Every structure is written in structure tokens, then in C-alpha cells.
Amino acid sequence: MGKPQEQRKKEIIQATLDLTADLGIKRVTTQAIADRVGIAQPTVFRHFKTRDDIFAAVIGWITENLSKAILSGVNPEDEADEQLRKLIQSQLAFINKHRAVPRVLFSDFLHLESPKLKSLLQELMNGYIKRVAQLLQQGKESGAFHKNLDVDQTARYIAALIQGLVLRWSVYEFNFSLEKEAKIIWKFLQPVLKAH
Amino acid sequence: MGKPQEQRKKEIIQATLDLTADLGIKRVTTQAIADRVGIAQPTVFRHFKTRDDIFAAVIGWITENLSKAILSGVNPEDEADEQLRKLIQSQLAFINKHRAVPRVLFSDFLHLESPKLKSLLQELMNGYIKRVAQLLQQGKESGAFHKNLDVDQTARYIAALIQGLVLRWSVYEFNFSLEKEAKIIWKFLQPVLKAH
DNA sequence: CCCAAAAGTGAGTAATCAATTGCTTATTAT
DNA sequence: ATAATAAGCAATTGATTACTCACTTTTGGG
Numbered sequence A, B: 001m002g003k004p005q006e007q008r009k010k011e012i013i014q015a016t017l018d019l020t021a022d023l024g025i026k027r028v029t030t031q032a033i034a035d036r037v038g039i040a041q042p043t044v045f046r047h048f049k050t051r052d053d054i055f056a057a058v059i060g061w062i063t064e065n066l067s068k069a070i071l072s073g074v075n076p077e078d079e080a081d082e083q084l085r086k087l088i089q090s091q092l093a094f095i096n097k098h099r100a101v102p103r104v105l106f107s108d109f110l111h112l113e114s115p116k117l118k119s120l121l122q123e124l125m126n127g128y129i130k131r132v133a134q135l136l137q138q139g140k141e142s143g144a145f146h147k148n149l150d151v152d153q154t155a156r157y158i159a160a161l162i163q164g165l166v167l168r169w170s171v172y173e174f175n176f177s178l179e180k181e182a183k184i185i186w187k188f189l190q191p192v193l194k195a196h
Numbered sequence C: 001c002c003c004a005a006a007a008g009t010g011a012g013t014a015a016t017c018a019a020t021t022g023c024t025t026a027t028t029a030t
Numbered sequence D: 001a002t003a004a005t006a007a008g009c010a011a012t013t014g015a016t017t018a019c020t021c022a023c024t025t026t027t028g029g030g
Helices: A008-022 A030-037 A041-047 A050-074 A080-099 A101-107 A106-114 A113-144 A151-173 A178-194 B006-023 B030-037 B041-047 B049-072 B079-096 B102-106 B106-112 B115-144 B151-169 B177-195
Strands: none
Touching: A008 A030, A008 A041, A008 A050, A008 A101, A030 A041, A030 A050, A050 A080, A050 A101, A050 A113, A050 B006, A080 A101, A080 A113, A080 A151, A080 A178, A101 A151, A113 A151, A113 B151, A151 A178, A151 B115, A151 B151, A151 B177, A178 B151, A178 B177, B006 B030, B006 B041, B006 B049, B006 B102, B030 B041, B030 B049, B041 B177, B049 B079, B049 B102, B049 B115, B079 B102, B079 B115, B079 B177, B102 B151, B151 B177
């Protein structure tokens, strides 16, 4: 028993990620996935019951690896403001490397077609906002950020700022570097976090 | 000759807007549009050559009416900061009333499927950013905003902030009021515009 | 009132795709 | 080795949907 070709699942997820980056979700057909992996179209359904299940797995992959990227980019010894800076930087670096992320995140198709996928996305966003709010609270207590900061509100707006940035990046066909933008966004945030 | 039923075009655009708000672009079939207007499906193609043409007209409608809403909400006599506040407020009020807007703006389908529609969207965004940058420049000169403000950069980030906000609003199924958020977003922007 | 153009329709067509079926081949567990 | 299970495939199915066609009805200008 067991799973000798658990490998194939990973290959399918990876192929779907690659294709999504280039084509957008709608054009990623099970045939296209099969072609890229090098198997026949029906074989895809040996590994995933439905096409939606494939995208659920893709969102799972993004959630897992985005979390990893963020965690590994941050040193818990640092002050909260430095941690936040690095969090934003590693988040943008990750997205920069994986263009499928905005395609998945901004797909009205996914949002509306499948309640399951939608709630996965909402959880991903909630988790991110909660993490940022934690850091803001920590920095507020340590004095790195100003005393009257509304941590939840601010966390939501930092998330919005980044999502808007990533949206523009994807609408303009990835024609600027997100990593450079990390620095600018950080500068933009300074007066919000530190001012009175 | 002439256009006795120019009316029908408007009805089709309106039906498409309504349906898009509820269903998202993918599910807005020409059949669904016909049903809502109360005509047969082939009749739709008497007024628009292709489905894409319908959505091009919808983007045209949004562009036109968003501009109108923004212009009519702003008094050119006011100081630049007051004008900017009102611009953001009336923009969010408009989007609040027309849920199709985020569905159209955030549709990977539109972005990737039709270069024509994509460039219409880019123009819409460019026009908005340019307008904000103008106001920022004006306010910088009049002293309403601080001297070192990078107007282009800041305009892009204001746009990103709003787009991110609207994205969250649509992902969470419109379950909060955008107009209330206008006040909060304005408060959030204060230190950015006036500090230093 | 008339007739040409526009608006309308029912009945297709053609293309696209997710998913199924029935069968063969490879893998692994004992 | 071998039986059971998983992985593979060619062929097909069934559903969806933009768009066409051949024809009828409505409308408005002279």
C-alpha cells in the first residue's frame, strides 16, 4: 500500500503553479496540466478527484510555503519593527518568485466558483493579518511603534497596501521588481507606524 | 435608420453589470444576460458582435461613471487635501454602489483573455493615478502636504491601498461598508501626507 | 400606407473541457 | 513468484456556451 507516486501529486501541483503564472487559472485545463507533467489527461484524475481539488492543493502549497518563507525570513530576536520589515520583504520576495500567487489570489473565478477554495483563501488572508497584528502589538509595547497605534486596523491596511501593490504588479505583467518595492513600501509605512 | 433601440445596448450593459456583481464574469453568459433583459439569446448578438465587446462596453461605462462620480464629488475651490479626501470618499461610495466594479477589476479572466480589455483597464488605473498625483502636487505646492512628498510614488500607493481594500471587500462578500472605510483610510493617510 | 432596415426568434453548430469507462501495465507486499 | 493495488492510457461522453442561420415581426421615414 502506501504512496509510491506521492511524487506525481507534487508534480501536478508544480505544473499547475507554473501554468497558472503564465496563463491564468481559466486556461489551466486538465489537459494542459497533463501535457506539462507528461502523462495522459485522465491520469490526472487518478491523483485528484476533481479540478477544484487540484487548486485546493495549490492554495495549500502557497499557504504552507508562504508561511515558511515568512518565518525563515524573520529573526525573533530582532525588534518588532525590524521583524515587520523583514516579513514584508520576504513575503514580496516569495511572491516575486511565484507569479502564480497573484493569479490565484485575484481570481474572481476561484472566489465565486468554489466555497471551499474561497474559505481557504480567506483563511490565508486572516492568518497573514493576524501575524502582522501580533508584530504591531509587540512593537507597540516595546516602544518601537507609537502608543496609539490601532493594531488591527493597521494590520488590515498593511495587507491591503501589499495586495494592491501585487495586483498592480500582475496587471502590468510583472514588469517591475517586487523586491525593490519592499523598500519603498517600508519607507511609506514609517510615518504611519512611528508618527504621533 | 438611426438608433431607435440604442436603449437596448444600455439595457444589456446594465444587465451585465448587475449579473457580474452577483455571479462574477465567468458565469455571466450571453444566455443569462438575455434572460435578464427579457430577450432571446441570439438577439444579444444583434447589439454586440461578441461577448468581449459587451465587457468592453461595461468597462467603458465604469470608466465614464467613475470619472463623473469623482468629478462631481470634488469642489475645485477646496484645498488639495480636502479635494483628495472627497475624491477617495466619492470613489469608494461609487464602488460601494456598484459591486460589479471589483469583479471586473480583479478578474484574471479579463486580464489574460483579451488584450483589448486589459489595456482598457490599465488606462482606467493610469487615469486615476494621474489624477491623484495632480492633487498631491497641487497640495505640495500650496503647503497642504509636506515638502518632500514623492507625488508619483504616493499616488501609486494610495491607489494600491484602495485596491487592496476593495479586494478584501469583495473577497469577504461585501460584508462591510466601504463608505465607512473612507474615513479610516483617510486617517491612515494623514501621517504619510503631512508628517516630516 | 408602404417598404426597407432593424430587431427579434427557434433551431442549430462547433468548440471546449471536466470527468468516466474499460482496459492494460507497472509496482509492491507477502 | 504472484496477487492485489495503483498508475497509466485511448476513446468517449455529456455538459456548457459563444456564435450562426434562416426566417418572421416590428418600426419609422417618405
